[in-house]
Amino acid sequence: MTPPPPPPLPQPRPADALGGRLIVSCQAPPGDPMRHTGTLVRMAMAAEAGGAAAVRVNDPEVVAATVAAVGLPVIGLWKDGDTGVYITPGVRHALALVEAGAAVVAADATARPRPDGSTFAELVAAVHAAGAQVMADVSTLAEGREAAARGADLVSTTLSGYVPGSPRQTAPDLALVAELAAAIDVPVVAEGRIATPAQAAEALAAGAASVVVGTAITAPTALTRLFAEALPR
């Protein structure tokens, strides 16, 4: 008799699978020629080919198309608006991303009120009940502690420099990465303004579990502008 097949090995949870590795944010702002689902999917495929461990993708439609094309965990967000809480601002946004296939939902976890009156804890509970994980996008140490206490699976420095009271900087906020890594048990993700491979490595050395890079890899319009502006006319 043939012995029964061994039980399947447990699949790593996304937060575990991302440890020490690169996450590529494949997004384009409104009005940008790259804001096109097929183009964004191609960027995600290029990130996979280049060795990324996961991709971070905006909008349920793009999430679904990326999940269909790429074998990496997809971290989904839904930017709705551009002021106040706009990164996955409500429970309905979060659940639409899980429905589209996101393994992780990234959501604003700053201390600001959410437009639908929900709490970050409610969003976490809803996403967990639907079988996915939550990446909390924060701007301060206090917000990171709070997000971890409310059940976030990952805490990312995404919003440092982008909310009132968090001064805009040109460099990544590696001080916040180090503070968070020392203060919480949840994996800390370094995100925002990481422009070079050396800075990505510095972020890991500062205590990040993994690193998100967006503009420096996937934003040709912004990168072209940098070069164009450096040339005198």
Ligand SMILES: CC(=O)N[C@H](C=O)[C@@H](O)[C@H](O)[C@H](O)COP(=O)(O)O
């Ligand atoms: C503040 C905000 O809305 N950040 C967004 C979050 O998803 C994206 O626009 C950023 O590109 C992403 O965080 C990666 O950062 P960078 O492009 O600097 O590598």
